[in-house]
Amino acid sequence: MVEATGIDLLNLLLVLTLAWIFGLAVERVGYPALMGELLAGVVFGPAVLGVLHGGEAIDVLAELGVFLLMLYVGMEVDLHDLFELGPQSLMIAVGGFVVPFGLGYLIGGVIGATIEQSLFVGIAMAATSLATKSRILVDLDIxxxxxxxxLLGGALLSDVGVMVVFAGIMGFIETGDVTIVGLGLVAGKALLFFAVALVIGDRFLPYLWGRLQVWMAHHEFVDKTSAFTIALVVALVFAFFAALADLHMIIGGFVAGLFLRQAELERDIYEHMYNVIYDLAMGFFAPIFFVSVAFELTLDVFTQRLDLLVLVLVAAFAGKIVGSWLFALPTKLSSREGLVIGFGMNGRGTVEIVIVTVALSAGVIGQELFSVLVFMAIFTTTLVPPSVKWGVDWLRRTDELISTDGVLLDADSDPGNS
Known part of the structure; x- marks a missing residue:
């Protein structure tokens, strides 16, 4: 028992160390850390060298990583911004979802997948990555x-839409009922969960937070640690209600994050809570999750199912770009702007990988399809920085790079100072 514990601790140490090294390395060249963490899992995991391995401890920490990661992603979304976003963002989100989702579902039919598997191929193609977009736009100073x-508005709406559809798909899988009544029940339970969550989170949670802060101040133990503990309790409560609605616990974590952001907390307490959740998720639990995801990947798809991998890649790349571009045409955006936004929407990332991992653990998809979808996420995300940079330079050359206040930015302009 002592020896096994020592091996587990050494394995965990190696997982964290290699995740940090590889994550830091890819960030230096302009890519999100999760790609380095996945790479570390591929190279040092069972697929290649076999130095790292899974286990009960890794599995538990990885599951906590998914939950905290989705809690953090939820805290990145401002609900009030969602209601104030313009029609361009809404059209981009719809186009960037509908077209790739439809293509993914059709591919599932072509390869003989079940309805459940086809739905997951579609949702994987429809996903996007808000965090990846933010980092690239900061690096380009635009x-x-x-x-x-x-682009940010479209990605924000897309992330929320994907999670809602994912909730419906998981409910459908839980019931296994394909009748109109069954589908209606699934949709009703999912909608009921979101409706109840909206009422609790938007109406009661800010009030309860305020009353709790007054009570804690009166008893002189207002402290940042207590606020963080209460935040975790709130997240677990939402996860519990999600489970009651036959939804995955990460839906509850994501929704809890949405409303924690709206809670009326003192600024320093909220920032501490946010930073601790970020540090726990991104600095410890999430890297374990992404490294362990790679343990399930098989490189055989490059030799045995290269045709499927190429088909999925082409459909995912074209579907997201063409969908965003087509739905941008009726708006005041130019055709070129719509195309460049499509380049930015193309990258998948955190949410997509979490979703397909849930599908794998639920036994809906197998290792082969899981590997294809994860590699699709990696490749499409890799293409985003160079394609968006090229697109921005293209808009500058054609005098179509416009600031948020409608000012034309010429080739010599610095967007950050306009």
Missing amino acids: LDTRIAGV
Whole structure:
């Protein structure tokens, strides 16, 4: 028993160390850390060298990583911004979801997948990555351009939409009922959960937070640690109600994050709570999750199912770009702006990988399809920085790079200072 514990601790130490090294390395070249963490899992995991391995401890920590990661992702979304986003962002989100989702579902039918598997192929293609977009736009110094605002808004709406559809799909899988009544029951339970969560989170949670702060101040133990503990309790409560609605616990974590952001907390307490959740998720639990995801990957898809991998990659790349571009045409965005926004929407990332991992653990998809979808996420995300940079330079050359206040930015302009 002592020896096994020592091996487990050494394995955990190696997982964290290699995740940190590889994550830092890829960040230096402009990519999100999760790609380095996945790479570390591929190279040092069972697929290649076999130095790292899974286990009960890794599995538990990885599951906590998924939960905290989705809690953090939820805290990145401002509900009030969702209601104030312009029609361009909404159209981009719809186009960037509907077209790739439809293509993914059709591919599932072509390869003989079940309805459940086809739905997951579709949702994986429809996902996008808000965090990846934010980092790239910061690096290019174009946050105050029109395309940046629409892109971030579209990615924000897309992330929320994907999670809602994912909730419905998981409910459908739980019941296994394909009748109209069965589908209606699934949709009703999911909608009921979101409706109850909205009422509790938007109406009661801020009030309860305020009353709790007054009570804690009166008893002189207002402290940041207590606020963080209460935040975790709130997240677990939402996860519990999600489970009651036959939804995955990460839906509850994501929704809890949405409303924790709206809670009326003192600024320093909220920032401490946010930073601790970020540090726990991104600095410890999430890297374990992403490294362990790679343990389930098989490189055989490059030799045995290269045709499927190429088909999925082409459909995912074209579907997201064409969908975003087509739905941008009726708006005041130019055709070129719509195309460049499509380049930015193309990258998948955290949410997509979490979703397909849940599908794998639920036994809905197998290792082969899981590997194809994860590699699709990696490759499409890799293409985002160079394609968006090329697109921004293209807009500058054609005098179509517009600031958020409608000012034309010429080739010599610095968007960050306009």
